[in-house]
Amino acid sequence: MRQIRIGAGAGYSGDRIEPAIELAEKGDLQYLVFECLAERTIALAQQAKLRDPAAGYDPLLPERFRAVLPLCHAKDIRIVTNMGAANPQAAAERTRAVAQELGLTGLKIAAVTGDDVLPYLSNGDYRIEETGAAVADVGNRVVSANAYIGAQSIAEALANGAHIVITGRAADPSLFAAPLIHEFGWSLNDFHRLGQATLIGHLLECAGQVTGGYFADPGYKDVPDLARLGFPIGEVSEDGSVVITKVAGSGGRVTPATCKEQILYEIHDPARYLTPDVIADFSNVTVEEVGSDRIRIQGASGGPRPETLKVSIGTVEGFVGEGQISYAGPGARARGELALDIVRERLNLTGVSTSELRFDLIGVNSLHGDRLSGNSGAHEPYEVRIRVVGRTDSLAEAVRIGNEVETLYTNGPAGGGGVTKSAREVVGILSTYIPRHLVRPTVHYVEC
Template sequence: MKQVRIGAGAGYSGDRIEPAIELAEKGGLDYLVFECLAERTIALAQQAKLKDPKAGYDPLLVERFRAVLRPCRQSGTRIVTNMGAANPVAGAERIRAIAGELGLTGLKIAAVTGDDVLSSVAAGDYRIDETGASVADLGGSLISANAYTGAQAITEALANGADIVITGRAADPSLFVGPLVHAFGWARDDWHRLGQATLIGHLLECAGQVTGGYFADPGYKSVPDLARLGFPIAEVGEDGSVVVTKVAGSGGQVTPATCKEQILYEIHDPARYLTPDVVADFSNVTVEEVGFDRVRVRGASGHPRTGTLKVSLGTTEGFVGEGQISYAGPGARARGALALEIVRERLALTGVRTSELRFDLIGANALHGERLSNHGGGHEPYEVRVRVAGRTDSINEALRIGNEVETLYTNGPAGGGGVTKSAREVVGILSTLIPRERVTTAIQYVES
């Protein structure tokens, strides 16, 4: 039975690069996939493109391709990635330039576009999923709208001989579905195999998570050599069967437990996982260890895809100012609490205009609040970090928040130190649905 080896070179934009190099050099791969987009990432990329028409692709694109392009070319490994972000065409041109710098010729690079639906969404009558309000009510605060596209354009580009396919907001599992559909010639309505392919994509899309990253919990779940975590490889059969593994000798582990946790990660309904390619059904999936760092996963199926595509909306939501300072030793919590009260009063006295404020003691109540903290049980932390953050309408107002925290150095409780402060624009994320027929992908080819 024909088999395809497909590896995950990244699970998010800022992921490690060394494991991808390891896969390119030692993985024996047919395909290396880099999944580098999140909802906020694409909105930030759109902002970058507005400032510079040649920008908007992933900030680590150059470093990643310089690292893996030569070994992938030597081994015949084809690359699929959504590192194009808001500007796949510019990303493809940059890859061509990198190939030239490395002396690599004859590469065919495909840029998939069409996910940018800002003009269509802005002109239509769409509802925000999270609030039910009209997208039109966002007005000038709407800065981006990108539809989650599926595997079809990726499959087409590979069929046309592309060595590298770079997309914008393709759905995470679709980056893996595309190569598998191309390699095995599966029909676009083979819902069973598309469901299994989506399971494979979901297992691999977060890269190191299925090999032990985001899994380790000392004393409960031990994972070896996380500093050298290896990224996963899927050995896929023509029938959709898959064994998840990794490069021998790399760090981490592949076990039934790591695979089960990843299968359930970010899945609302395992029986109806909505993707652009298929409504996947993971409810009958079985997981079986078949060797050291080798796990067979099977049993996924699927149903016809829906008539809509999800759209990620990027919005401007003002600015956030923040200041932090640390207190340690006996009475640290009390001094930290006093520091918060001082800043609270100072912000009111000086008229800092905010729409939202947070006053946290990191190490005591910052994540789960007073009700769930250990303070009621007599816990007294040796050290705390004061954090004050507020949302404002201007960068100048945001700066004033951190400045007030900084004045605690000489105007607050004893023993404060290590102040940091920042102010930044905030990009918010919302979502809506758009009829599938209103999203048209296109492919542009460049050659090195």
């Protein structure tokens, strides 16, 4: 039975680059997919594009492509990625420039646009999923709105000979489903196979997670050589079954357990996983070990695709100011608590205006608060780090929070050190749904 080998070159925007090089060198691939986009990532990219119309794509795009393009060009490995973020066309032009720098010719690069649906939000009665409020009520705080597009336009670009396909907000599994649709000639109405393709994409989309990265838990779930973690390969057969594996000798593990954890990762309902391509059903999936670091997975299915597409809305949510300082030695916790009390009172005395404030002892109660952290006072760490963070309406107010923490150097408890402070604008994410027919992906081509 005919097989296609797809490698996962990245699982998020800042992921490692070396595993993708290893895949291109030793993975015997036909496709290398870089999944680098998250909800907040694209909102930040939209802000960057507003500042500079030539920006808005993934900042690591040039570095990644310099690393892998020579190998992929030589080995005829095609690349699919969502590193276009808010500006796929600019990303395609930048990719062409990188290819020209490397002396590579004969490349056809496709940019898929159409996921930016911001103009439509003011023309309909759309509701925010998280609150039920009208999207229109958010007003001028909205900076971006990107719909999740599916595999169809990506497969179209591959059918038209694209060596590299760059999208914006495509659904993560769709990046992997598109090569399968193209290579095997699967119908866009073959929901059984599209359900399996979505499962394959879901297994691969987070890269090192399925080879043991997110799985590792020392003493319970030990994973070898994580510093050299190998990213996964999907050996996909024409019937839709897949063997998940990795490059021999690379770090990490592929086991039934690593694959099962990834199958369940971020799945709201295993029997009804909504994507732009299909409503996938993972409830009858089987997982079988067929060799060392070789796991066969099959049994997914699906039903007709949803009539609406999810939209991630980026909103301006004010500013956040933060300051941190450390205390060590006997009485470190008491000094840390005193430092927090001082900053709390100082912010009140100086009239710093905040809508939300947190006062944390990192390592004691910063993640789960006093109740869940068992904060009885019995825990006496040798060192603590305090963090004060607040939300404000202006950058100037946010700066004042970190400044007050810094003054603890000479105005607070003894022995404080290692101050850091920051102030930044905050982008929030909300969700809504838009009718499918309003989203019209378009493919643009450049060549070198």
